[in-house]
Amino acid sequence: MITKLSHTTIYVTDQAKAYDFYVKKLGFRVHTDATMPNGFRWLTVTPPEQPELEIALLTPLDGGMQFDEEAKKAFKVLLDKGALGAGVFNTPDCRATYEELKSKGVVFKSEPKEQFYGIEAVITDGVGNWFSMTQPKEGAAG
């Protein structure tokens, strides 16, 4: 029986920029930041109220990850386009968080809008990914 998700990966173009976005702008906590002798940096962060979920911010383009050239090219195309939709972040108030993050320079693909499941804005991390930022409707899943 599987009970929970403990680790997941977000592939990014640049780990230093990803650190800046997830830790300094979104307020995630650094769980582990360790660099291996071959340059591979294991950087994991946790959402502020979900300390048991480690999100590994990894770059497939360099830094010691052993992808072949074809795979690296494919990753680069997708990340450069910001095409990877990596998940849904929850917030208690989408509009307030939108205003706050915008004032910190975070770029949004769309402003907060009412959806049947809550209020949603679409946020970009600037290192290859976009997310839904959702204030779930009371009683809705999420």
Added chain:
Amino acid sequence: MQIPPDVYRKIIYAKKFIDEHFQESINLNAISRKACISRFHFHRLFTQVYNKTPHQYLTLKRIDYATDLLKNDEVSVQEICYRVGFESLGSFSTLFKKKIGHAPRNFRNRAWFRKEQSRLQPLSQIPHCFIERFQVQH
């Protein structure tokens, strides 16, 4: 209840005020004054927006900063208690343990151990499937 945009801005401003001044001796009166909203309404609106009372949020900021200092600094627990905005070591320790699950000294020891382990055996921090899949030890 929908909050008008100008009130939103005031609540966000107040949260930013907490973020920037949590180390000082601030309380609900000072924070609500910054937002230019009566204490009662400010408390209600802040709680509605952030799912936490202003006091809970302030405490959270202080405890979070304390974890950073305990992980990285050599200053005493008592000094950290004052530096993050608490006035009593007893209430700091109690709240810290309640929120983090360990007393401040215990938390510091565990953080030091993890850091040492990470330095001496960096691969021990990574699930083995990642090491194998990405051949990170080579």
